[in-house]
């Protein structure tokens with residue numbers, strides 16, 4: 001267990017699904033990562049229990 005979890009998300013812009021790695025050692029975090037497919041900024045809001053993701057929200061940056 002290294003605190004990293006791979007999860008599949010769906011881009012709010014192009015609706016492609018892709019895998020991304022989330023650092024679960026941070027209990028609550030929000031960050032922006034560009035879509036691997038269309039390169040637009042996706043806002044990640046992640047809640048974890050320290051080891052696993054408990055909640056993951058994806059949203060477009062300019063809504």
Ligand SMILES: [Zn+2]
Nearest residue numbers: 011014035038
């Ligand atoms: Zn995309």
